[in-house]
Amino acid sequence: MSTMGKVIKCKAAIAWETGKPLCIEEIEVAPPKAHEVRVQIIATALCHTDAHPISPKFKEALFPVILGHEGAGIVESVGPGVTNFKPGDKVIPLYMPHCRKCKFCLNPLTNLCKKLSLVKNPIVDQELMQDKTSRFTCKGKPIYHFMGTSTFTQYTVVSDINLAKIDDDVNLERACLFGCGFSTGYGAAINTAKVTPGSTCAVFGLGGVGLSTIIGCKVAGASRIIAIDTNSEKFTKAKALGITECLNPRNFNKPIQEVIIEMTDGGVDFAFDCAGGPEAMRAALDCTTVGWGSCTLIGVNSEMAGLTISPVELIMGRTINGTCFGGWKSDSIPKLVTDYKNKKFDLDLLVTHTLPFDKINEAFDIMNQGKSLRIVLTF
Structure with a gap:
């Protein structure tokens, strides 16, 4: 049965408050609105940036929130006005937007976009969608987005300017690294x-x-x-x-x-x-x-x-x-992924652990103890 246009119930890791482990919860993910894309996340990696908001020393985070910004998945559905993506496309959500219209996007000297060029902190300044609402709810309460991506969930909703389409034959358990760590x-x-x-x-x-x-x-x-x-x-x-x-x-x-x-x-x-x-x-x-x-x-x-x-x-x-983000605009990511497919570099050396998604708190412990390079979580 098609899920297009319907609310999807799925599992997500929610940070309810600072200094506490994440909680695996059932959430509702609303359909995408105009210029939005709903993505089924297949794999997501951990980055130290994901640990900042839940640190007691970090004062700017908003709770409750679904963290994660280094993921890869498959388009489930698209909202009105989306022309560059279709259901079934393999994609990488990107915390660096690329509207392709502002003076920053049109300038080859930077990969900034106007959407982020004036923000105080990109870690917390994409906590809602463009209409200032969330697509996530849990137990009747809205849940904040994170860095425009929120990949610690089976399904997420992102703006179409925060997304890169990649080849259909790419291994998503490695492609997720292009969302931040490797590309940076x-x-x-x-x-x-x-x-x-x-x-x-x-x-x-x-x-x-x-x-x-x-x-x-x-x-x-x-x-x-x-x-x-x-x-x-x-x-x-x-x-x-x-x-x-x-x-x-x-x-x-x-x-x-x-x-x-x-x-x-x-x-x-x-x-x-x-x-x-x-x-x-x-x-x-x-x-x-x-x-x-x-x-x-x-x-x-x-x-x-x-x-x-x-x-x-x-x-x-x-x-x-x-x-x-290593100076990359979103248009460059597909070429980077193709270079990986052509064995220009080896990402296997960067992945020290692959764990099921429900082991996410164990993964954070491993990362915080300095015992990993990149930990990939799979659904």
């Missing part, structure tokens, strides 16, 4: 920093985003890639991706940036912070060479106050960049 790290190297052939790179933080950054550096032709992490157990994966050196700051009696500067005769060409803490950010900037060194900030610590930078550091030729 890989794009930071390819799009934001524009790593050059023969260059030297330093990557701080070897989680899923950091390893994806290493893949980007390797594909771009970097000749030397130095990986830095305080957990030496992560070096095995990094070595499999082609890094040249592994450094654990705890094994040295001097700041790690000084070690890197000595190793590279003055500093690396490109540095990436994928950890998000002030020490890693500081070290990433400091280890770049004067004259042309480029530091790209990828990791975000929601509790960090800021980073102090002296103008002299920039006057001497260093640059510091930030990247959001």
Whole structure:
């Protein structure tokens, strides 16, 4: 029996309040309205950004909410005015919208869209649909959306500008990584920093985003890639991706940036912070060479106050960049997925755990203990 135009009852993981485990609940998912798409989520991965709103230190989250922003699924139905998607299409929900009409979308220098360009915090500023209502209810109560995606549910509703269509033969248990982690790290190297052939790179933080950054550096032709992490157990994966050196700051009696500067005769060409803490950010900037060194900030610590930078550091030729979703517009995602199909890079190395969706709290525990890269949940 067709579900088109009807309310769907399904399972979802709801965060009812801060500091508490998620609860698997039966929810109602309303049909899509104009320019909206209802998607059956097949697989979703965990990202540390999903843990921010339920942290007691995070003050901006709205509850109750369905988290999740790194998923992949199949279009169940579309609302009026949707022309780019149809039932049965395989898709990836994207927290970075792309209206294709505003001055940002029409500018090749950014992947921002007007819908997000003026918001205070993209983590919490897509908590409702365009008409300021929710498509989720549970126990008679509206449930907030998250980052325009909400992938911790069997069915979700997203705006058609927050969606990318991909090839029908793609493995969705891997394609979900394109919703955030892989695209962010890989794009930071390819799009934001524009790593050059023969260059030297330093990557701080070897989680899923950091390893994806290493893949980007390797594909771009970097000749030397130095990986830095305080957990030496992560070096095995990094070595499999082609890094040249592994450094654990705890094994040295001097700041790690000084070690890197000595190793590279003055500093690396490109540095990436994928950890998000002030020490890693500081070290990433400091280890770049004067004259042309480029530091790209990828990791975000929601509790960090800021980073102090002296103008002299920039006057001497260093640059510091930030990247959001690796600089990709939604139109680029299908090509990225095709590159994966053509074995340009291997996503299997990034997935350390695959668990059923009802093990989501166990998955959060594993992630928070630093025992995973990417955990994929399947329905």
